[in-house]
Amino acid sequence: MTVTPDLHAARPATPDLLRSVFRRHAAGVAVITARGAAPVGFTATSLTSVSAEPPVVSFGIGLGSSSWPTVAEADHVGVHILGEHQADLAATFARSGADRFGEPTRWHVGPEGVPVLDGVLAWLVCKVVARVPAGDHRIVLAQAVCGDPAGDGSPLLYHQGRFNALRD
Numbered sequence: 001m002t003v004t005p006d007l008h009a010a011r012p013a014t015p016d017l018l019r020s021v022f023r024r025h026a027a028g029v030a031v032i033t034a035r036g037a038a039p040v041g042f043t044a045t046s047l048t049s050v051s052a053e054p055p056v057v058s059f060g061i062g063l064g065s066s067s068w069p070t071v072a073e074a075d076h077v078g079v080h081i082l083g084e085h086q087a088d089l090a091a092t093f094a095r096s097g098a099d100r101f102g103e104p105t106r107w108h109v110g111p112e113g114v115p116v117l118d119g120v121l122a123w124l125v126c127k128v129v130a131r132v133p134a135g136d137h138r139i140v141l142a143q144a145v146c147g148d149p150a151g152d153g154s155p156l157l158y159h160q161g162r163f164n165a166l167r168d
Helices: 017-023 070-074 085-094
Strands: 028-034 040-043 050-051 056-062 076-081 107-109 115-117 122-134 137-148 156-159 161-165
Touching: 017 137, 028 050, 028 070, 028 115, 040 056, 040 085, 040 137, 050 085, 056 070, 056 122, 070 115, 070 137, 085 122, 115 122
Parallel strands: none
Antiparallel strands: 028 040, 028 076, 050 056, 056 137, 076 122, 107 115, 122 137, 156 161
């Protein structure tokens, strides 16, 4: 069934409109980490594969994020694809003021000193190649230097303000 859009219902673009539209967009869930005086990390649904040759990814980070000062200076970042069994981990890394690297989070110092999370579906360590201004965010472009795609399970998704499992 095709639904014709109600063009008379169009609202002016606002931050609330953008958030409302993107609640309808299911996105994979990732955690981005970086090494600083203390490790930092945050949950991201903006992760995108940009280029295969060279292997480049991008993600957005808010300038008000507690992780931004470290990511702004980091040479390398960790990119972790979360599994459906990791909704609690995603929530921890999304929560302001949380002890993200304390118990029960399991992690190790990985290549280039980047924090690498245990039990994820896949991870990359990437060299930051650019930070592009985008409103109240920066789009970080990072080239993969190493990683591992061998985790078990199905991906965690974010939709309608909740973490969800992929259904067939």
